[in-house]
Amino acid sequence: MKKDDRSIRLLERARQKYKSETETEIELLIAREDYFPHLDYFLDLLKDGGDLGTIAQRVRKPTIALLCLQAPIELFWAQGFFPVKIYSGSYGASNLTSPRLPALMCPTLKAILGRAEMDESLAEVPWVIPLTCDWVVKFKETRELFGEFRRPVHFLEVPRVKDSPIARDRWFYEQYSLSGFLKKIGGEKLKAKNLLAALKVMEEARKALFQLTRLRRRGFIASVFYALITSSFFLDNPTNWTANVLKVVEFLDKKEPKGLQEGIFLSGSPIFFPNFKALHLIEEAGLKVYGDDLCSSERIFPRHVGLTDTSEDGLMRALAEAYHRGCLCPVFAENSHRASIIKEALSEAPIRGVIFHLLKGCHPYELDSFCLEESLKEWGLKYLKIETDYSIEDTGNLLTRLEAFRPTLAESEPLDELAG
Amino acid sequence: MLLKVYRLIVQHLSFIILIYGGRFGVQLGPAVPCFACPYVNGCGGQCYLMGLQGYIGFGISLADFWGFEGLRALFYLAVFIILVVLLGKIWCGWICPFGLFQDWLTYLRRKLGFSSLKIEPETLHKLGYVKYILLGWLILGPILVDLKVLHPDFYLPFCQMFCPAKPILPVFGGEFRHFALDTTNLVTRIVTTSSLLVTGGFLAAMFARPRFFCTFCPLLAMIHFLEPLTLLKLKKEPLLCHGCGTCQRVCNMDVEEVCLEKEKKDVQVVDCINCGDCIASCSAKGALGFSFAGKTLVSSSRELSLGLKTKKTSA
Numbered sequence: 001m002k003k004d005d006r007s008i009r010l011l012e013r014a015r016q017k018y019k020s021e022t023e024t025e026i027e028l029l030i031a032r033e034d035y036f037p038h039l040d041y042f043l044d045l046l047k048d049g050g051d052l053g054t055i056a057q058r059v060r061k062p063t064i065a066l067l068c069l070q071a072p073i074e075l076f077w078a079q080g081f082f083p084v085k086i087y088s089g090s091y092g093a094s095n096l097t098s099p100r101l102p103a104l105m106c107p108t109l110k111a112i113l114g115r116a117e118m119d120e121s122l123a124e125v126p127w128v129i130p131l132t133c134d135w136v137v138k139f140k141e142t143r144e145l146f147g148e149f150r151r152p153v154h155f156l157e158v159p160r161v162k163d164s165p166i167a168r169d170r171w172f173y174e175q176y177s178l179s180g181f182l183k184k185i186g187g188e189k190l191k192a193k194n195l196l197a198a199l200k201v202m203e204e205a206r207k208a209l210f211q212l213t214r215l216r217r218r219g220f221i222a223s224v225f226y227a228l229i230t231s232s233f234f235l236d237n238p239t240n241w242t243a244n245v246l247k248v249v250e251f252l253d254k255k256e257p258k259g260l261q262e263g264i265f266l267s268g269s270p271i272f273f274p275n276f277k278a279l280h281l282i283e284e285a286g287l288k289v290y291g292d293d294l295c296s297s298e299r300i301f302p303r304h305v306g307l308t309d310t311s312e313d314g315l316m317r318a319l320a321e322a323y324h325r326g327c328l329c330p331v332f333a334e335n336s337h338r339a340s341i342i343k344e345a346l347s348e349a350p351i352r353g354v355i356f357h358l359l360k361g362c363h364p365y366e367l368d369s370f371c372l373e374e375s376l377k378e379w380g381l382k383y384l385k386i387e388t389d390y391s392i393e394d395t396g397n398l399l400t401r402l403e404a405f406r407p408t409l410a411e412s413e414p415l416d417e418l419a420g
Numbered sequence: 421m422l423l424k425v426y427r428l429i430v431q432h433l434s435f436i437i438l439i440y441g442g443r444f445g446v447q448l449g450p451a452v453p454c455f456a457c458p459y460v461n462g463c464g465g466q467c468y469l470m471g472l473q474g475y476i477g478f479g480i481s482l483a484d485f486w487g488f489e490g491l492r493a494l495f496y497l498a499v500f501i502i503l504v505v506l507l508g509k510i511w512c513g514w515i516c517p518f519g520l521f522q523d524w525l526t527y528l529r530r531k532l533g534f535s536s537l538k539i540e541p542e543t544l545h546k547l548g549y550v551k552y553i554l555l556g557w558l559i560l561g562p563i564l565v566d567l568k569v570l571h572p573d574f575y576l577p578f579c580q581m582f583c584p585a586k587p588i589l590p591v592f593g594g595e596f597r598h599f600a601l602d603t604t605n606l607v608t609r610i611v612t613t614s615s616l617l618v619t620g621g622f623l624a625a626m627f628a629r630p631r632f633f634c635t636f637c638p639l640l641a642m643i644h645f646l647e648p649l650t651l652l653k654l655k656k657e658p659l660l661c662h663g664c665g666t667c668q669r670v671c672n673m674d675v676e677e678v679c680l681e682k683e684k685k686d687v688q689v690v691d692c693i694n695c696g697d698c699i700a701s702c703s704a705k706g707a708l709g710f711s712f713a714g715k716t717l718v719s720s721s722r723e724l725s726l727g728l729k730t731k732k733t734s735a
Binding site: 162207328 | 706727
């Protein structure tokens with residue numbers, strides 16, 4: 001698709017904006033008093049801006065663009081690919097495509113479309129698109145308004161009912177269809193041995209992240225740093241990433257524990273680099289975040305894949321279950337288990353309230369927020385919903401609301417059996 | 421992971437005691453609520469099902485029941501009930517030697533890379549009723565023998581005709597004779613042919629699917645009848661469950677009720693053998709656990725599922 005001069009100018013401006021947003025966020029993080037050198041590794045990964053060519057050289061594997069975490073990462077690894085979750089929290093990227101898209105569209109998808117327009121490397125790799133929310137379902141067509149996919153695109157149809165055996169079987173076979181796609185585009189044949197090895201790599205990453213999460217519950221790591229670490233998961237070989245997370249864990253473990261202040265749990269739409277606006281504002285308002293259920297953070301991969309049967313069929317079933325039945329994304333029907341993560345965190349940290357971070361246009365999370373609010377009030381927790389996008393215009397307003405929310409935490413009365 | 425290691429240790433110790441205990445002077449009596457097969461030479465305890473069909477149960481004639489034999493039967497019934505009340509289905513998941521034998525077959529299959537035989541939950545549910553039919557048979561059979569409706573060679577009708585443990589477990593005591601046909605008369609031919617066919621079928625099925633025999637086990641049905649009295653139970657905290665389904669997938673018995681339950685805390689269903697694999701694999705803190713007399717003994721956590729050391733995280 002040939003671009004006119006104006007489009008080229010806009011594209012260049014967006015690239016500059018994206019670069020400056022990344023640099024500003026990195027400077028903000030480095031300038032913090034609690035920054036520590038073990039985070040350099042993660043920042044260096046993010047400085048590259050997620051160029052897929054650079055990542056492919058780093059991991060020495062062909063890369064595949066992945067639109068959502070719903071796809072089983074281990075399957076890509078087992079068949080010789082390196083999936084890169086394509087995300088963006090950039091206002092510049094979002095603003096580039098915004099005038100040509102619905103006003104109330106999810107800003108993350110706008111930013112990803114913008115990033116795809118700015119970053120040529122994304123056109124040169126195959127895409128896998130798990131069909132989760134409606135915006136993602138229409139991603140291919142929307143992307144084709146602005147540019148083309150030069151490599152194949154594979155859809156993964158996600159059944160919306162988790163407890164139905166038919167739906168579970170459908171998802172199981174979807175995984176085999178993904179495996180077939182990976183083979184077709186030059187991947188290795190699926191072998192139980194390789195899949196088991198990939199599952200073990202993921203299990204180590206999961207263990208490392210869980211150890212970091214435990215430290216987070218004890219107030220040892222700021223949420224922005226936790227988000228920084230999880231944001232870089234798809235940018236390097238997972239074994240390197242895990243080793244570096246363990247270094248952070250080792251460093252933080254030596255810190256002296258302090259008395260913990262009452263804090264909050266962050267729920268809702270994901271928060272993507274370089275836009276850590278919400279995290280910064282929450283902290284600026286004097287609120288401590290002890291946990292979250294964001295798919296960009298504590299939920300970046302399934303919690304645990306219990307293995308008993310290590311045959312190919314057994315491993316594929318385990319994988320299917322972890323990525324489907326175990327997923328707490330609000331796109332699923334009858335998603336009442338979502339609140340369980342909050343309840344679990346309540347027993348681990350002095351959480352007295354929940355802040356629901358909602359990206360404008362993120363409809364599944366918006367609907368979920370009402371259901372969640374009911375449960376939280378029953379549990380005696382304070383609740384605040386903040387609706388935002390990637391612009392900075394609402395910063396003052398959000399800060400005022402967050403500051404007003406902080407004193408209310410002292411009034412919260414969590415049920416005895418829930419409080420930590 | 422740790423829970424699984426403990427279970428393996430207990431299972432193997434139990435196997436040694438119940439199969440070889442008699443050779444070292446250990447004798448736990450005839451009311452053991454698991455398949456401690458009395459056909460094994462030098463066994464350390466005897467499965468209650470055999471006694472129930474014989475000298476401490478329905479094998480006693482009505483006339484003898486009012487004498488010492490009846491009193492002895494009631495005594496062993498009381499012992500059986502007390503043992504079940506104390507440990508519930510831990511007898512099945514942790515102690516039963518035939519259960520361990522089935523676990524060895526599953527281990528072998530997995531090592532060979534074969535996947536498990538899939539059976540639809542509905543079919544499995546229907547197959548589960550067979551255990552009640554077998555329980556009915558082991559009660560009715562001795563009565564019919566006593567009433568002379570059945571030939572006397574039909575004594576111990578469950579053990580002799582349907583129990584796969586009877587030919588298999590004595591092998592561990594060095595005895596293979598239960599794999600032979602008894603050609604004494606037509607009845608013994610029928611009885612031993614049935615035993616060998618059932619054993620062969622179960623051997624194949626137990627290799628193809630974990631704990632396949634337990635679905636049909638009449639002892640499991642008996643223990644389940646006593647479940648309201650048992651002190652050890654599987655508990656669920658539905659509010660903490662993530663609904664991931666791992667508990668069902670790792671379940672040897674493919675129990676789906678535990679995963680699907682969204683309100684009740686008591687999830688001790690008939691086919692659950694209390695092996696605890698669901699607790700060991702569940703990553704939701706406190707969602708599943710064993711309780712004894714209302715006190716939690718062990719509960720699920722991410723530490724347990726990931727094999728990490730527990731650290732205090734609360735404020």
